[in-house]
Amino acid sequence: MSVLDLLRQEFVRNAFLAGTIIAVVSGIVGYFVILRGQAFAAETLSHVGFAGAAGAALIGINSLVGMSILTVLTAIGMGSLGQRMKGRDVEVGMVLSFMLGLGVLFLSLYTQNATRAVNLLFGSILSVTREDVILTLGSSAVVLITLIVSFRPLLFASLDPVAAEARGVPVQFLSVLFLLVLALTVSQAVEVVGALLVFTLLVVPAASAERFAIRPFSALILSVIISLFSTWAGLLLSLVGHQPASFYIVAFTSLFYILSCLAPRFHVSGRYRELPHPSREV
Amino acid sequence: MFNIFQYGFIQNAFVAGSIVAVVTALLGYFLIVRGLTFAGHALSNVGFAGAAGAVLAGIHPVYGLLLFTVGAGAVISVLGKRIRERDVAVGVVMTFALGLGILFLSLYHGFAESAYSILFGSILGISQSDVVVTAVFSLAIILSLVFLARPLMFSSFDPEIADARGVPVRALDIIFLILVALAISVAMQIVGVLIVFALLVGPAATANRLTPRPARAMGLAILLGWTYTWLGIFLAANTVFPVSFFVASLSFIVYLPVRLLSSRWWRRGLRGGNVRA
């Protein structure tokens, strides 16, 4: 069967639809994750997503719904820690391991089904259904509209929370709001790459983009391009090569990140160059 | 209920689990005070790739684990110092390794089942020789820690002065993460790579909130680690649920109230207690 024939298949079209939506949303949300230094929080929410999906399987509801409920609840809990979230690695880590344990429990209650567990952890984009696509679309719309409405204050609050607060930006509220957005996005991304690999869509493209471009808008666009390219290329290669799509997606985003580390940081060369200085904190 | 102790594999699990709990509690203490929680999590996930590769190559998973976690530990320790950038770099190493792991497993026939046992551990599979391997590695790690104890403490809390005093701070960064990598490799067969993290961080996080004395915190972490592991194995052997669930939940359930109440104890510890005139 040629690739073109494959693309006419229902399940392949669903995969591409869902993959595209999720890549765009994660590219944008990821930009803010980097800006706010919440990579570990994103990683933790993805493990919460794992527990949510396993719980959903147990009680027989759609996994996206289960993930969204549990991640949103956790996001509210984390958000109520507020500014104290920063440097709270240990607390975040404890939540992470507890959620993994919970996910393991749900799965073992479910049928002791190993395949199911592996799909949740590493993604099964090719088994996405029409219903999943519609749910993904709905939840993405919520995420995107929220981001568009709150874009400027969110950017301000992420870059300089103290100044933003002084200017009357509701920093605390935005911090909770963003975690909710992050929760929904993570839940979607789990479907494509699985709970263990959410980082690859949600953080890596934005981190690479941020090294290439300094203006928020161009960084955002670049981040979306990287995550879209990786997702599409991953899906195509997985159809041809029969290896899991998540592996190829990870390989591509990692490649972009390495390239971004090697590339000179040209955006700073014109105006301001950081020179090595012994008295500057490294 | 207690007749489970007749079984050889349960005895093996208890012995191996007890040894592993000591090692993870000690390393976990340093992991937390050095702010490397995320790196610990990443290293355990990297272990998955190693184990999966070993399964594919038909060798004992522990060899693959050692290769991957030690390699990744070295890479992570030389990455950037600024926490925000380091988190991302660590995450890239982690996800790339996980991606490799899933590739290895998909190339292997008994795909899902072997992935499941690597991820979540299986106490049923612990043999006498596993116990010996665990004991040997753990002893090596503990001896290294004893040797490194004071410079490691010094550089964890004040790297700048330690450097000026001639402590090899950079080398210690690398050696420490390699020790963590070794510990993850031996702990993995008990609780699985995903929940090794719970044993690393859980006991030490709780202990650190209970006392500001380093020696006491480490001792307390070991006691907590034993409690979680023994209870976990005991409960798992008597129910259908995996050890990893019990270990993760127990450590979280103990941690939560301690975390919420401890700020009050800390304040009281100030200027009080056994102050000598």
Add this chain to the structure above:
Amino acid sequence: MQDSIILENVGVRFGELSILSDVNLSIRAGEFIVVLGPNGAGKTTLLKLLLGLIRPSAGKIQVLGRTPRRGNQAIGYVPQHRVIEPETPLRARDLVGFGLDGHRWGIGFPGRSRRETIDRALDEVDTLSLAESPVGLLSGGEQQRLMIAQALLTNPQILLLDEPLANLDLAHQQEAVSLISRICKTRGASTLLVSHDINPLLQVTDRVLFLARSHAAIGAPSEVINNETLSRLYGLPVEVARVADRFFVLGAEL
């Protein structure tokens, strides 16, 4: 008397950036020196040179008759203040103890003499009553004292203090200054104290080392902090006003 620190034509470059060039000075044993200068003038670099953490790209340095080397126990170093997290699981006693044996391999066993040595150091900086308190809960001034106690544990002949007054209010600044000068006098240790303000230190300082634009000038406060010397150092007109025995530098950032 033997000079404890000698710099001859010392220069430090990082790529194209020159941090220090052609610096000459010698510091006598027991001398109290205040190091002044704008940000990026090379004050911290100078301390790192003496500690052997960076090598000069030109010139010669002698610290107590030898070239600087890392881990020199004859130097006590107190770096710039940094925030200690409130929940750091460490007591004041443990933090100070690093100064005694933190660099030694092995566990080290707590003994009576170790305890007494640490108590003496804590007492010297008036913090004995805080020995068992978690360090993160102490005030900035108290933490500063602990760092000084830690630096004193090896009986150093040279004390290097990087901006010890930066995070203290006026009253605590005075306390810290009298503590440091007392230590300098009783122990006869040469002291280099980096500061942004000479005024709280005028009573205790022997000489001032002023760094600007990678050059240095050293001498008694009034010899260095005057229109002529500072204008030469900065390369632009600088006015020094002297009001009620205090120096105010106008036209340049200190």
